[in-house]
Amino acid sequence: MCNAMDKQQRTGEGEQYEGGLLCRFAHLVLPYLEPAGLASVSATCKALRVVSKAITSRRISDASRGMETYPISFFNSVDSELYAYFIYSSVQTLPTSPSFAGLCWGGEIGGSGRVRQHPFVIRVEGSNGCGCESCDLDCPCMDFSSGLPTRECGPSCHCGSECRNRLTQKGVSAKLKVVKDRRKGWSLVAADFTPKGKFICEYTGELLTTEEARNRQKLYDKISKSSRFSPALLVVREHLPSGNVCMRFNIDATRIGNIARFINHSCDGGNLCTMIVRSSGALLPRVCFFSSRDILKNEELSFSYGDTTLNLTGSQCFCGSACCCGILPSEHT
Numbered sequence: 001m002c003n004a005m006d007k008q009q010r011t012g013e014g015e016q017y018e019g020g021l022l023c024r025f026a027h028l029v030l031p032y033l034e035p036a037g038l039a040s041v042s043a044t045c046k047a048l049r050v051v052s053k054a055i056t057s058r059r060i061s062d063a064s065r066g067m068e069t070y071p072i073s074f075f076n077s078v079d080s081e082l083y084a085y086f087i088y089s090s091v092q093t094l095p096t097s098p099s100f101a102g103l104c105w106g107g108e109i110g111g112s113g114r115v116r117q118h119p120f121v122i123r124v125e126g127s128n129g130c131g132c133e134s135c136d137l138d139c140p141c142m143d144f145s146s147g148l149p150t151r152e153c154g155p156s157c158h159c160g161s162e163c164r165n166r167l168t169q170k171g172v173s174a175k176l177k178v179v180k181d182r183r184k185g186w187s188l189v190a191a192d193f194t195p196k197g198k199f200i201c202e203y204t205g206e207l208l209t210t211e212e213a214r215n216r217q218k219l220y221d222k223i224s225k226s227s228r229f230s231p232a233l234l235v236v237r238e239h240l241p242s243g244n245v246c247m248r249f250n251i252d253a254t255r256i257g258n259i260a261r262f263i264n265h266s267c268d269g270g271n272l273c274t275m276i277v278r279s280s281g282a283l284l285p286r287v288c289f290f291s292s293r294d295i296l297k298n299e300e301l302s303f304s305y306g307d308t309t310l311n312l313t314g315s316q317c318f319c320g321s322a323c324c325c326g327i328l329p330s331e332h333t
């Protein structure tokens with residue numbers, strides 16, 4: 001069909017209209033294809049090749065597909081992979097499907113749409129927020145006691161989205177790029193000098209129950225054994241003040257997530273610290289990254305994935321830090 005369309009485009013005016021229709025249709029549909037699908041469609045005719053090329057270069061030039069303030073480009077001087085394919089979501093999402101049976105996921109949400117628009121997955125109805133018109137240090141939602149914000153205004157506050165106590169709710173605030181490393185795969189790198197204490201980004205992805213996280217972890221471990229695969233399932237444990245209770249959050253950014261999914265592990269703790277940030281009226285806290293020291297332009301961003309207690313089945317660590325223990329921490333789910 002495509003070849004016929006191609007020929008029509010070259011031969012007549014009416015046919016040109018049909019070729020135009022094909023292109024318009026392709027612009028709507030092709031963004032939903034994974035790289036392999038895009039490559040095969042692109043091989044069928046010139047019109048589709050042109051559209052596919054445009055989609056590919058948009059994907060390379062901005063991993064966030066226009067959802068963040070600054071574009072976040074991919075750079076690869078190591079192999080032929082042009083970009084990493086995943087569905088970008090700037091906010092936490094609920095799981096789309098229980099333990100998906102393989103790695104074929106389509107349905108890319110392109111530059112014009114988000115997976116989920118709401119800022120908090122679950123809101124607490126009737127909870128109290130602040131009544132400030134313009135929040136300052138007196139705002140009851142503010143808590144900088146640890147030097148970084150751990151509480152923010154949220155969906156039950158009167159103040160609007162411009163409130164300055166919503167530092168972590170405005171998307172990625174640093175200039176970043178994604179660079180391929182020969183041994184660690186894609187890595188998140190500072191594209192500019194980033195001072196200590198700056199909010200970098202939230203870790204977004206699918207919020208999973210522990211059971212679902214365990215199932216997915218098993219699947220990921222299996223896939224990793226037979227192919228090069230980089231899962232991005234983050235498990236964060238928060239010890240509540242009583243000391244007896246521990247909250248566990250499972251955020252899987254492997255197929256839906258944001259730029260934080262490219263942050264690699266460093267045994268020395270790296271240059272990022274993780275903060276659990278709560279917002280008034282939001283049931284679930286969010287995991288946010290701040291720079292733990294000044295970060296130079298072109299320096300890789302990293303944090304510690306967890307206790308580097310030796311797990312002999314873990315994969316090899318290439319963080320390169322002086323205290324590297326040689327093996328990546330892996331979650332004992």
Ligand SMILES: C[S@@+](CC[C@H](N)C(=O)[O-])C[C@H]1O[C@@H](n2cnc3c(N)ncnc32)[C@H](O)[C@@H]1O
Pocket residue numbers: 084183184185186187229230231232233261262263264265266316317318319328
């Ligand atoms: C959250 S992803 C980070 C992004 C990943 N590099 C990619 O290409 O998508 C975690 C995976 O990155 C790789 N990785 C992260 N830190 C590493 C390190 N210090 N050494 C080797 N591989 C690392 C491992 O494959 C790990 O499973």
